[in-house]
Each structure stands twice: as structure tokens, then as C-alpha cells.
Amino acid sequence: MHTITLSKILNSAAYYSILNSLPHTFIKYSSDSKKYEISNDRLQIDEEDKKNMPKVYLYDFMPDKKKEEDSSNSITYYMCEILVNCGSLFHLDLNRSVPAESIFIFGFKSVISLVCRAIPQLNDNFDRMVLYKGQQVSIWTLLENEYKSAYPEKPLPDKPFILKGLAESDNESVQETMHRLFDCPQVFAKAELETYKIMEWFNHNYPPEFKLKRIDYTYDMHTDYKSIYLKLITMGYGLSRKTASDKAYYKDNEVVSIYIKQKSCRINIYDKFEQVSEKDGTAGEDSPVNKLLRFEVQVEKVKIINELRKRGKNSSGRNFMFISNFINRETEYQILEYYFRQIIGLGHYYTYTAVVDIVNASGYKESMKAKLCTVLEHVARRRGVRKFLECVKDGSITDCGSVQTAKGYLKKLHGIGVNPVTISREEQARMKAVKRETELEIPPELFRYPQYQYGVDFLPNPLWKLIFDKLLYESSQKNYGESNHTVDFTELANF
Numbered sequence: 001m002h003t004i005t006l007s008k009i010l011n012s013a014a015y016y017s018i019l020n021s022l023p024h025t026f027i028k029y030s031s032d033s034k035k036y037e038i039s040n041d042r043l044q045i046d047e048e049d050k051k052n053m054p055k056v057y058l059y060d061f062m063p064d065k066k067k068e069e070d071s072s073n074s075i076t077y078y079m080c081e082i083l084v085n086c087g088s089l090f091h092l093d094l095n096r097s098v099p100a101e102s103i104f105i106f107g108f109k110s111v112i113s114l115v116c117r118a119i120p121q122l123n124d125n126f127d128r129m130v131l132y133k134g135q136q137v138s139i140w141t142l143l144e145n146e147y148k149s150a151y152p153e154k155p156l157p158d159k160p161f162i163l164k165g166l167a168e169s170d171n172e173s174v175q176e177t178m179h180r181l182f183d184c185p186q187v188f189a190k191a192e193l194e195t196y197k198i199m200e201w202f203n204h205n206y207p208p209e210f211k212l213k214r215i216d217y218t219y220d221m222h223t224d225y226k227s228i229y230l231k232l233i234t235m236g237y238g239l240s241r242k243t244a245s246d247k248a249y250y251k252d253n254e255v256v257s258i259y260i261k262q263k264s265c266r267i268n269i270y271d272k273f274e275q276v277s278e279k280d281g282t283a284g285e286d287s288p289v290n291k292l293l294r295f296e297v298q299v300e301k302v303k304i305i306n307e308l309r310k311r312g313k314n315s316s317g318r319n320f321m322f323i324s325n326f327i328n329r330e331t332e333y334q335i336l337e338y339y340f341r342q343i344i345g346l347g348h349y350y351t352y353t354a355v356v357d358i359v360n361a362s363g364y365k366e367s368m369k370a371k372l373c374t375v376l377e378h379v380a381r382r383r384g385v386r387k388f389l390e391c392v393k394d395g396s397i398t399d400c401g402s403v404q405t406a407k408g409y410l411k412k413l414h415g416i417g418v419n420p421v422t423i424s425r426e427e428q429a430r431m432k433a434v435k436r437e438t439e440l441e442i443p444p445e446l447f448r449y450p451q452y453q454y455g456v457d458f459l460p461n462p463l464w465k466l467i468f469d470k471l472l473y474e475s476s477q478k479n480y481g482e483s484n485h486t487v488d489f490t491e492l493a494n495f
Helices: 012-021 047-052 100-106 109-118 139-150 159-168 172-181 185-189 195-205 226-234 272-280 301-310 329-344 352-360 366-381 385-394 403-415 425-433 462-478
Strands: 003-010 024-030 033-038 055-061 077-085 129-132 135-138 211-222 245-251 254-262 265-271 292-300
Touching (some): 012 077, 077 109, 135 139, 159 185, 211 329, 226 265, 292 301, 292 329, 292 462, 329 462, 366 385, 366 403
Antiparallel strands (some): 003 211, 024 033, 055 077, 129 135, 211 292
């Protein structure tokens, strides 16, 4: 995990107070909104804190003039966004990924506290605002109105009893409002809670000072073959969804980054050394990111919720409010593995000759072996799996059956642990010419075909490192406290 974006709705007083008191830079955001980046120059914090200060942005979302007849687009609201680099939580190299559970353990309170100390307008002395049914309102104004609706004959009580009364109401509209606003509204209804404890629970648990907006889930792979890996990945499956668009970027005829974009999600695979060098020119040959290939999924909160629900996790949706539900190793693994399985596929990368030998030595029937070798030839000639499937679909390839049949052949290749994308002779020559300085991060005895050499005629699938780490983590959780325990690597054996 690398970066987390948090946001908070502001009232107009806080928004304009910040803009009028602190230097800022205007950044065009869209036709109906403005974006400003707040400068650290005049913040009343010491120099050390300024180094750890996350990026702070202000947004002014204005009515869309083209849609002004639509009441849902006729409001103006203000938002503060902070971009937290997870390395800053530990004063680490900001270019490195940080394990999700470490972030959860240490939390964001110190960073949020720093931001609120530097920009006091973000503290709670300014009324907390929420977006509710298309309107920006004070949370207490909303709760007071709901109380008047639920108990029209009663006078408006103090805040603790407003919360208690709403939680005890049988009115469906009131219950819907409370469940929209609070993760556990029933806590307010408990008779044993004294009034000060009700407010203490409210102030410490909701609304959070900042809500989760986006998380960048990442994992890093250390390898001498970054450009070769990127070339192989571009020849993979990509995202099959119609809404996805992708692009590869080159430098000196070598792929240095791949970007895949779709609604609420962006996937990046890139040479971290090239990215840092292009950004600030500070990365030298001895930089710790010199051998680092970054795999990153930038996903908005709503997308994470939907993907987890598909997998049966937290399906009720009621405990999705707080950031801790998203910052944990299990969610991190689920999101990363889900997307990169689609893009890269399963099976390791071998040279074309090696894959043909593996297919011929497999237990498949001779007719199936012949079909699989035909598929491998087509994928190699068409420079990728996606192009191969497109050719099957449009009829320019006729000897592999339907698209569904062709996908069945690809699964057969996965079944014997090979990726249909093969290492070309040109890439093999480049691979052999590299002066290798990194070793496999996975025990070589776990590979199915030990006769093939890393960096000579074989490269492990990047997903293997992720799944290897996942299995180690799951085993440590299952056998917590045991000094000696074995790890079940069956999932890797079937890779």
C-alpha cells in the first residue's frame, strides 16, 4: 500500500477562511469545479512537521450550468482532501510500499492531527458538514430536523437526547437517516449510556474528521528484468471490460509504464526508477528503487465496497464506514490479486521452445497438445493474448474454434503452469545480456519445472510473489504464537 486519499466536507466559512489565510495554487479540475493545492510555506508548524505534512487540496464544486434544470446539480459544496503517503507515517522512503496491517496498527490519527493543527479551520469548532440527499447540510441541523419530524409534539432536547430519541424511533425515514449517517446507531438507544458517554461516542467515532475517498493498493517486485516484464505484461489479457482503456509508454523503445483506466479505478504498472527520475531527477543508479517494478491499483471507496461484496465479504454493507475496514492485508490481497489475475493471467513465462517442450511432456492427449501448440504460435505471432482472442472473434483465425473454445485452451496452458505469452528470442537475448544483481524472492524448489533457469529461459509470473506473501501471511495468522509451523503452498503448486 502506498497512498491513501481522505476527504472532508467543509462549510463555506472554513473553505474561504483557508483560502484567504494560506498561499495556494489553482489547479483546473473540471468545468464545474475548482481545485487548489495548499502551500506549506506559511503553516504554523515546525520544519520537521512540514516534511511530513501530506498534500492538502480544496475543492469548490459548483452547479453545472448545462444541467441547472436538474435540482441534483444545483448545489455548491466545498471539500478538503488530503493525500497521505503511507511512508510518511513511519518516516520511511516515500517511494516504497508499506504493508497494510502496519498502517492499520499505527493509524492515521497522527497525520490528521498534524493537518488539523496546521490548518485550524479543519477542527471541529467549525460545524461538521455532510452531503445528504444531494444537499450540503450541518449534521446537527439534519438531526434536529429529523427529531422534529419524528416527535412533532415534543420540544427540541439537548444533543445527547436528540441522538437517543432518533435511535429509539420506529419511523422508517428516521431509521434510514440514522443508518446513512452512523455505522451503529443503536448504540445511542442503550439506556445505560449516560449523556456524556453518548456525546463521547459521537465525537470519537462519527463523523470521522476525514472519510476515505481512495486507496492506492500496491506491491513491489525487485528484478533486473523490469522492461522485459513490462513487455510481457502488455502482451497479456488486459481488462476485458468495455469501459477500460489502456496505454503503454515507451522510452528508448522500451516499455516503462502501463496504465489501465476505468470508472472508479486505475491500474498502473511501472518502472519506479524511471518514474522517480522523471519526477525530480534524484534517483541515481544506486537508488533503492533502481530494481523496483511497481504494481498499483488506485481504487475509489465505492469500487472497493462493490468488489468485496461480490466476494461475500461484509455483504450487509453496514460496517463500511470506517477506514479500518479497508486498510488490512486481506482486503489488500483481494483487490490486487483480483485485478492482476485478469491482466497478467496465470502461469509463468518461458521461452517458446521451453513451453512447447512442457506441453509435449504433459499428460494431455496428442490432439490437445497439437491444439495448445497452435494457440502458442498464434499468441506469439499476434504479439499477445488479447489480439489473439480478437482474431478468433473476427474470424481471421479459424483453427482454434470459437472464442469460448480458445479461452478453454488458454486455461489448459494455465493448468500445466505456463503463461500463453512466451519470451521471444530477442527478449531472451536481452535477458541473458543483463548483469543480474537480484535473486528470486521465492524459494526455487517451489517451481514446477526446476530444469529451467531464472533469467535464461524462464521468468516467474509477478503474481507469484503476491500469492507467496499472501500464503505466508495467512499461515502466520492461522498459527499465531507458534514458533514452528509449515506453510501450505498448494496454491502455488497449482499455479
